[in-house]
Amino acid sequence: MILSPLNEDATDEQVLRRIVGSAPDRELLDFAAGAGGDHRMLVEFTLGLLEEDLLEIHGGTARLVERRIPLRVLALVKHRLDDLSASCRHFLQVAAALGMSFMLEDVSRMLHRSSASLLSPLDEAIISGIVVADELWLSFPNEFLLQGIIESIPAPARVALQREAAEHLTGNFTAYANPFSATERPVPVSGHPGALSAGAGKSIEDVCSPAHSLIMDGRAKAGIRAAERILTDPESSSAARLDAEASVILGHTLLGVVEDEGHAQRILRQRGVEQGDLVTLMASTAVSDALWRAGQLGESLRLGRTAVRYSGDADPVWRMHVQLALAGKLTDLREFEQAEALIDDAEAGLHGLPTRIWNAAPAVVRARLFLQAGRFGDARREAESAIAATGPHAVPVLRPLAHSVLSTVALYIGDLPTAAEHLHRAQSELAADRTALPSAQYAWTELRIAVKRDGPRAAVDLFAGKYRDLPTQRSLYIEDPVAAPFLVRLALDVGDTGLRRSVLETVDALAADNPGISVVGLGALHANAVANGDAAGLSHIIARSPDPIAVALATEELAKIYRCKAPARRRGIASLPSEPAPVGAEEVTAPQLNPACWAGLSDMERRIAYLVSVGMTNRLIGREVHLSAHTVNYHLRKIYRKLGINTRVELASGAATYSSRAAIYSTETEGNPGSGRAGGAAG
Structure with missing residues (x-):
């Protein structure tokens, strides 16, 4: 995209509108404020949102699909860091652990070096515009820059730096923001974003009782x-x-x-x-x-x-x-x-x-x-x-x-x-x-780890022992609606009719007592659909559930239902019909897709893939995701390119295969569906 020069006085809203062609909503404007008025950063941010399909246009308004800093922004920051000396980059990475605003003495303390020895990398950072100075305080000019620097730190080192920074900041009682949250600004106190709160240095007893x-x-x-x-x-x-x-x-x-x-x-x-x-x-x-x-x-x-x-x-x-x-x-x-x-x-x-x-x-x-x-x-x-x-x-x-x-x-x-x-x-x-x-x-975490590590039979021992009351504990299904279909699938795999009955009775009663709570109702519907092999119920979960794990689990279950129903002779069909049709019937000859390719799809692209897997037309999919059929088709072409496929059959099969990774334990082995082996993970 070629843009004519931007007016230096252009607002964030004007820049976004010019590139996107639609008015940004409040959340998008709030996120874009992380560029701190840096027009180049804002342009890269906006182009990155478009490239990575992080925006959707509806009714002339641009909205975020996912609140994530695009790779273009991180690449821009990396490019700026690459132009600096190694000592300056090191200085900036340690400073970033302290938050948006910091003091030179804090960096020197973390590096175990004198402040005087840091003047050279500090001067380089200020000249480059990556750090700005204001009396005693130093700060990064915008949040995207800070996040880019943090992302440049090797992952294992981030936690160690975070812990060390927290120890320093705790000792000083300074009003820093969470050092690893790029969307959080330091709280302004006494006219300066990094100044100490009034009365800083007081003990905890001054703000809360000993009890x-x-x-x-x-x-x-x-x-x-x-x-x-x-x-x-x-x-x-x-x-x-x-x-x-x-x-x-x-x-x-x-x-x-x-x-x-x-x-x-x-x-x-x-x-x-x-x-x-x-x-x-x-x-x-x-x-x-x-x-x-x-x-x-x-x-x-x-x-x-x-x-x-x-x-x-x-x-x-x-x-x-x-x-x-x-x-x-x-x-x-x-x-x-x-x-x-x-x-x-x-x-x-x-x-x-x-x-x-x-x-x-x-x-x-x-x-x-x-x-x-x-x-x-x-x-x-x-x-x-x-x-x-x-x-x-x-x-x-x-x-x-x-x-x-x-x-x-x-x-x-x-x-x-x-x-x-x-x-x-x-x-x-x-x-x-x-x-x-x-x-x-x-308890729920321990159960899932045991099932993944040792297979579904491992749950039987836990239910017979310390977690015998877990299947009838309503709070489990409130905190995690996916728990009900998961436990029903587990009960089916191990042949435990008592567990199946306990789960269904509990979630059905919970849904009946809370008719206006859609998440609870969807959890009960999902569990019953798994128990009864209800393809229509599973399709409803895929189309309507707000939970990405629930959508993935329902997709896997639906694929198994159709695979069991499909005649072995059905092969080589090039495309799905316009009306809903069995998904798993063609899967026997579909190519195996690289899970890493699926992980590269955006949330919107994965949702469209799942809806394709239940045989929805582009028009029906558009109604579910609030896009036009033309835009859905545009997304489909991008999905095909990313996955290296050509047909809706291949996409549907891939969606079913990929979704099985969300099941915590896979219910399939090669050539033997339903054996309940441990393995798999969510994408």
Whole structure:
């Protein structure tokens, strides 16, 4: 694309509109702001979005398909780094670990060199425009540049740098953003983005009580005892007593004390929810959490939203619990935008405190959101950041959940050793004398690893032992709707009719109790479709499910159904008919496609491939993905080129083969479908 010179005063919106030919929506403009006004960076960013099919045009508006910095931007940054000396590149990589703004003395401390010895690489960085200086602070001019530098660091070194940077920053209590989040800006304080917060250097006790701090450290029983001492002390102030009562509710909730639910309900009956009242806010959250686990989702959401609405005047350290609790529930429902807004608000509240604490809490909840959204790289970065947090930034009560996220990500990308390692770390945290956030994910992660490593029979032993109640645990199917079809497939493979019946009865009752919750309904439909070999039900999941893993699993199941039905003599058909037709019938002679090629498809291209696999026409596909039939055909041609194929039959077969990698354990062996061998991974 050839562009005439851009006006230096052109806004981001004008540049985007000129290249894309449509008006950018708010999210696209917000993402483009990461170029920091650098027109060349913005042009490369926009062209990269077009090249990688990260934009869709609908109704004259350009929208993001996936929020990911294009390779063109990273290549531009790499080109700029290649023009620098090795010492300057090294300086910039270490500085990038500290965030958008940093001090020279922090870099010198991490490099174990004097500040004087760094003047030469610093001068080179400033002359090149990669670093700008402002009195005592140095900073990168835009977020894309920062992310490009971070991406230039070898992956194994990133975590080590992140951990070391967190240790330095914890010691200084400086208001840096998460060093490995390119979309997050340092919080402006006192007129400078890197300045210390007012009152910096204060102790944690200045922003949270000892009881609250003990609970967040995973020592809930000790925290409750500390709070009870406050409550029995007649000299305690009313504010201290409110904090102590809220701490008791929080501690009991984390410990899973059933009696506390009744206590919280009594508080709500007697006092209702009051603006800024810590006790009623935490009581509402505790009851909301209990209702969620029991599968009463509508009432749980009502209480959770009420608590958030009345939390505006509460201290940020307490408001965070209310916001993150609701964010987790919205994540389960795939309401990602609302959930992320709550996480951002909670994080902003923590950043505004005199002393920065508990940065890991929003990071863990955001990591789980990214995992559910299929953004595995982002999920891994957030979870690693949370685990690496030390001192006041760490939240040990959430660390097992962060390890569970990392274990699941490793499973989905086929790295079983890493998945097992993070499972072991999560179990070590849970076995220690510390409290952890209750979650079905710990058992679910162990079960999937056992099945992948040892085959579906390994689950039988776990269900006969410590996880005998897992199949009837409603919270499992709420937290992960894919669990139901997965367990039904496992039950079919091992011939366990009891397991099949337990799963279906549980998810059917859950869906019946929550008729307005589409994710729950789709999970029940998916499980029943697997149990009954229902091709229409599986096709509906492929077309409508917001979960990429559910779509992949349904595609694999549908391919198996058609393969079993297809006569062996059917071969060599060149194309699918315009109406839905059996997919697996032609697969016997379809070429084997390289999984790496499939991994190179965009999310939109993979979704179109899956819809092709159920025999949809371009017009029907267009309705599902909100594109014209012509645009769908354009995407299909690109898919064919990327995969080196020519027909819809080959594409449908490839989609079925590729999707089987998402099943955690493959249900096929060569020439013997349905044997249930361990292997495979999600793409």
